[in-house]
Amino acid sequence: xxxxxxxxxxxxxxxxxxxxxxxxxxxxxxxxxxxxxxxxxxxxxxxxxxxxxxxxxxxxxxxxxxxxxxxxxxxxxxxxxxxxxxxxxxxxxxxxxxxxxxxxxxxxxxxxxxxxxxxxxxxxxxxxxxxxxxxxxxxxxxxxxxxxxxxxxxxxxxxxxxxxxxxxxxxxxxxxxxxxxxxxxxxxxxxxxxxxxxxxxxxxxxxxxxxxxxxxxxxxxxxxxxxxxxxxxxxxxxxxxxxxxxxxxxxxxxxxxxxxxxxxxxxxxxxxxxxxxxxxxxxxxxxxxxxxxxxxxxxxxxxxxxxxxxxxxxxxxxxxxxxxxxxxxxxxxxxxxxxxxxxxxxxxxxxxxxxxxxxxxxxxxxxxxxxxxxxxxxxxxxxxxxxxxxxxxxxxxxxxxxxxxxxxxxxxxxxxxxxxxxxxxxxxxxxxxxxxxxxxxxxxxxxxxxxxxxxxxxxxxxxxxxxxxxxxxxxxxxxxxxxxxxxxxxxxxxxxxxxxxxxxxxxxxxxxxxxxxxxxxxxxxxxxxxxxxxxxxxxxxxxxxxxxxxxxxxxxxxxxxxxxxxxxxxxxxxxxxxxxxxxxxxxxxxxxxxxxxxxxxxxxxxxxxxxxxxxxxxxxxxxxxxxxxxxxxxxxxxxxxxxxxxxxxxxxxxxxxxxxxxxxxxxxxxxxxxxxxxxxxxxxxxxxxxxxxxxxxxxxxxxxxxxxxxxxxxxxxxxxxxxxxxxxxxxxxxxxxxxxxxxxxxxxxxxxxxxxxxxxxxxxxxxxxxxxxxxxxxxxxxxxxxxxxxxxxxxxxxxxxxxxxxxxxxxxxxxxxxxxxxxxxxxxxxxxxxxxxxxxxxxxxxxxxxxxxxxxxxxxxxxxxxxxxxxxxxxxxxxxxxxxxx
Numbered sequence: 103x104x105x106x107x108x109x110x111x112x113x114x115x116x117x118x119x120x121x122x123x124x125x126x127x128x129x130x131x132x133x134x135x136x137x138x139x140x141x142x143x144x145x146x147x148x149x150x151x152x153x154x155x156x157x158x159x160x161x162x163x164x165x166x167x168x169x170x171x172x173x174x175x176x177x178x179x180x181x182x183x184x185x186x187x188x189x190x191x192x193x194x195x196x197x198x199x200x201x202x203x204x205x206x207x208x209x210x211x212x213x214x215x216x217x218x219x220x221x222x223x224x225x226x227x228x229x230x231x232x233x234x235x236x237x238x239x240x241x242x243x244x245x246x247x248x249x250x251x252x253x254x255x256x257x258x259x260x261x262x263x264x265x266x267x268x269x270x271x272x273x274x275x276x277x278x279x280x281x282x283x284x285x286x287x288x289x290x291x292x293x294x295x296x297x298x299x300x301x302x303x304x305x306x307x308x309x310x311x312x313x314x315x316x317x318x319x320x321x322x323x324x325x326x327x328x329x330x331x332x333x334x335x336x337x338x339x340x341x342x343x344x345x346x347x348x349x350x351x352x353x354x355x356x357x358x359x360x361x362x363x364x365x366x367x368x369x370x371x372x373x374x375x376x377x378x379x380x381x382x383x384x385x386x387x388x389x390x391x392x393x394x395x396x397x398x399x400x401x402x403x404x405x406x407x408x409x410x411x412x413x414x415x416x417x418x419x420x421x422x423x424x425x426x427x428x429x430x431x432x433x434x435x436x437x438x439x440x441x442x443x444x445x446x447x448x449x450x451x452x453x454x455x456x457x458x459x460x461x462x463x464x465x466x467x468x469x470x471x472x473x474x475x476x477x478x479x480x481x482x483x484x485x486x487x488x489x490x491x492x493x494x495x496x497x498x499x500x501x502x503x504x505x506x507x508x509x510x511x512x513x514x515x516x517x518x519x520x521x522x523x524x525x526x527x528x529x530x531x532x533x534x535x536x537x538x539x540x541x542x543x544x545x546x547x548x549x550x551x552x553x554x555x556x557x558x559x560x561x562x563x564x565x566x567x568x569x570x571x572x573x574x575x576x577x578x579x580x581x582x583x584x585x586x587x588x589x590x591x592x593x594x595x596x597x598x599x600x601x602x603x604x605x606x607x608x609x610x611x612x613x614x615x616x617x618x619x620x621x622x623x624x625x626x627x628x629x630x631x632x633x634x635x636x637x638x639x640x641x642x643x644x645x646x647x648x649x650x651x652x653x654x655x656x657x658x659x660x661x662x663x664x665x666x667x668x669x670x671x672x673x674x675x676x677x678x679x680x681x682x683x684x685x686x687x688x689x690x691x692x693x694x695x696x697x698x699x700x701x702x703x704x705x706x707x708x709x710x711x712x713x714x715x716x717x718x719x720x721x722x723x724x725x726x727x728x729x730x731x732x733x734x735x736x737x738x739x740x741x742x743x744x745x746x747x748x749x750x751x752x753x754x755x756x757x758x759x760x761x762x763x764x765x766x767x768x769x770x771x772x773x774x775x776x777x778x779x780x781x782x783x784x785x786x787x788x789x790x791x792x793x794x795x796x797x798x799x800x801x802x803x804x805x806x807x808x809x810x811x812x813x814x815x816x817x818x819x820x821x822x823x824x825x826x827x828x829x830x831x832x833x834x835x836x837x838x839x840x841x842x843x844x845x846x847x848x849x850x851x852x853x854x855x856x857x858x859x860x861x862x863x864x865x866x867x868x869x870x871x872x873x874x875x876x877x878x879x880x881x882x883x884x885x886x887x888x889x890x891x892x893x894x895x896x897x898x899x900x901x902x903x904x905x906x907x908x909x910x911x912x913x914x915x916x917x918x919x920x921x922x923x924x925x926x927x928x929x930x931x932x933x934x935x936x937x938x939x940x941x942x943x944x945x946x947x948x949x950x951x952x953x954x955x956x957x958x959x960x961x962x963x964x965x966x967x968x969x970x971x972x973x974x975x976x977x978x979x980x981x982x983x984x985x986x987x988x
Contacts, residue, residue, distance in 0.1 A: 132187020137207045139240030140164040142192040142446050152194035161450045162488035169432045170498035181506050183517045197249040204250045207235040208257045236526040237501045244268030245314045255279045258528030264493040268318045272553045281554030283496045289558030291322035293581035300587045304624045305606035306365035307337040311374045319369035334624035336363035341374045350381035365604035369396045372405045379409035389595035401575040414567045415594040422559035423492045424544035434480045454483045496542040504534035568597035613656025631656045651823040664828040673902035674730045677909035681726035688720045691924045698931050701938045710782045711755045718751030722916040726909040738809035738832035749846035754792035760856035876922045880915045887911040
């Protein structure tokens with residue numbers, strides 16, 4: 103059975119008069135003694151170690167340890183028949199003072215040399231051995247725990263902290279005997295990184311109070327954010343330990359230098375947080391900064407008191423905790439009479455009820471009332487359980503469970519502490535501490551990893567003011583190795599539900615790539631993927647394939663539309679109209695000539711060559727339809743064949759005619775013997791020989807490059823890809839087209855030369871002059887064609903302009919040939935048949951005049967008379983000869 107828990111009067115302070123001088127420790131007897139370190143008092147002013155009492159962080163936490171010891175000692179299943187005692191010290195929130203106090207815990211382990219000490223009777227002295235502390239609960243501040251841990255590890259005394267969160271204490275090589283039931287700030291920093299990224303921020307500033315807590319927390323945040331990537335710290339500022347006047351205004355001014363970094367990660371003390379908010383308010387920056395506060399801010403009202411508008415929207419984090427109902431009942435029942443074991447409780451009583459206890463020789467301040475002792479916590483004062491009470495209780499229970507497991511292994515079946523646990527070996531106890539796993543006071547598991555750290559469990563709060571019934575902190579998520587954040591429950595300045603931006607550069611629009619700013623991975627400039635480029639990924643643009651163009655938002659490529667000259671296009675209507683009109687006119691001429699085939703005008707025009715020439719004109723008109731028709735292998739073949747064939751037939755026939763006339767009249771000047779190859783058969787043979795050159799060339803081209811269609815994506819590829827088109831056309835480049843027409847042009851030029859040479863032939867003889875005018879006009883048309891055709895090579899309408907120009911030019915040249923050579927004849931045949939008769943006499947007169955004028959020379963009257971007589975005979979005989987040749 104468990105021993106009774108009565109407290110002997112001799113073991114407790116008998117009077118509260120000792121409270122004037124700060125007592126050093128609380129001593130509670132037990133079979134196994136635990137140490138306790140609590141910040142019962144704040145730091146004192148210069149030269150004084152301790153200041154005013156700390157009700158929540160000091161007294162609440164200290165009473166939580168006493169409450170836990172009572173619960174454990176009354177539990178028959180945990181450490182049965184073993185009583186836990188305690189030696190509890192005040193650290194006064196100062197690391198150096200705490201180090202001095204903690205030496206109390208190691209006194210029993212320091213070997214003292216008593217060999218030279220003797221009693222008066224000569225016997226060796228009996229020296230009372232100091233109590234041995236097997237483990238320490240505490241401390242609170244990280245700087246205090248670090249200082250104490252360096253001493254305790256030398257004597258292998260395990261330590262479990264209930265509030266120290268510095269990541270530095272996770273170093274198991276330096277602080278191997280340190281454990282904690284609160285998660286380290288590295289977990290808190292990871293949770294804060296996850297929160298920032300969940301809100302879509304990538305550019306934040308950090309603000310830390312100078313010291314281990316603030317600086318370690320920010321360092322952990324920066325390190326984790328670098329490892330995670332996608333998050334940049336614009337500025338990392340520190341708040342000095344003793345800030346000078348105006349220091350916080352300077353901090354706010356510096357934060358505004360990177361105003362895009364609206365998110366501010368703050369690891370700072372309550373007082374520093376409050377002064378930061380005050381400085382932001384003085385600068386009239388309400389709503390500018392979006393604070394993400396660490397557990398030092400948590401869900402406390404003190405830092406934001408009278409600064410609610412500046413703190414609106416602040417997201418804070420706090421280790422997951424619960425209010426321990428049993429402790430509330432315990433603490434509110436404490437009084438001066440039933441809590442004499444807490445030697446600092448009277449001081450708490452005075453501060454909590456704002457009264458004064460009587461002490462011998464000390465007068466009561468007239469401004470303060472006298473304490474009656476009947477006051478009650480929570481009834482006569484405000485009370486709210488301090489946030490770390492749960493963790494103090496869990497720390498004591500963790501030590502108790504470790505001792506319990508150790509006792510079961512080392513002392514099976516024994517009652518009380520056996521020899522194997524006297525003394526308790528510190529390193530073995532540490533291994534049991536690291537192995538505990540039980541449900542804590544809040545129902546959550548208590549366990550430690552290999553570094554002595556507890557799992558990270560956090561509640562995430564947001565301070566909300568607008569549009570809620572009770573302004574204050576609202577739980578918006580949790581973090582337990584992974585973040586669960588309810589963004590829809592978040593609310594910002596003015597009741598806005600949209601998460602504000604805190605980014606260096608806003609996301610680029612679709613079709614824009616990021617051009618990174620050197621040295622700042624979260625900052626970039628957006629560059630449009632211009633021309634025919636599309637956005638390949640976040641940082642690169644790439645050229646679309648030749649047969650594609652970018653989509654309107656430039657995030658991909660799409661096929662380039664394929665076009666061809668349509669029949670209903672304005673560019674096709676005019677050429678087709680001219681061609682149809684020409685075909686009708688040509689057909690009419692042919693029909694007229696066939697109908698009046700044996701009349702003098704038809705016979706005089708050279709019937710055989712006329713029909714050949716009209717065939718060529720007909721083919722020239724026909725090519726218009728092939729140039730506009732949808733390209734295909736057959737169409738392309740006929741384009742190649744007829745494009746130059748019609749013109750070569752036409753100008754081969756004209757060249758044969760002009761050459762024949764020229765040779766006849768040149769021969770007539772020399773003799774009456776007719777020139778060779780002037781018969782109709784010979785003329786046809788010459789004409790078809792000239793035509794065959796064109797035909798052979800085309801068929802050779804067929805053999806080398808068979809006709810086929812292509813889609814030309816380069817011809818219509820302007821700077822604006824929306825206007826890009828693929829053109830379905832035959833495999834005929836501009837050069838091959840000109841080559842196809844080049845032979846006809848040679849025939850045309852040659853014919854023109856002969857026309858010039860035959861310009862002296864009398865107008866009443868044959869067709870020399872009409873052919874001449876035809877060739878002059880045709881040359882003008884084709885001279886105009888060349889600059890238009892090649893001058894539009896860079897135009898977006900190239901295909902339409904060039905096709906129209908070519909077909910119209912060919913139709914016009916055909917019209918000129920038809921109009922000058924045959925329309926007058928048709929007109930005479932149809933409307934003036936009386937002129938369709940032989941004109942030999944008129945021709946003779948013309949030949950005589952031509953010969954006479956061509957032979958005129960300057961001579962004397964006698965020679966002139968003789969020459970006239972001679973010439974008359976010559977002309978008579980030559981005319982007879984020429985008339986028969988023609």
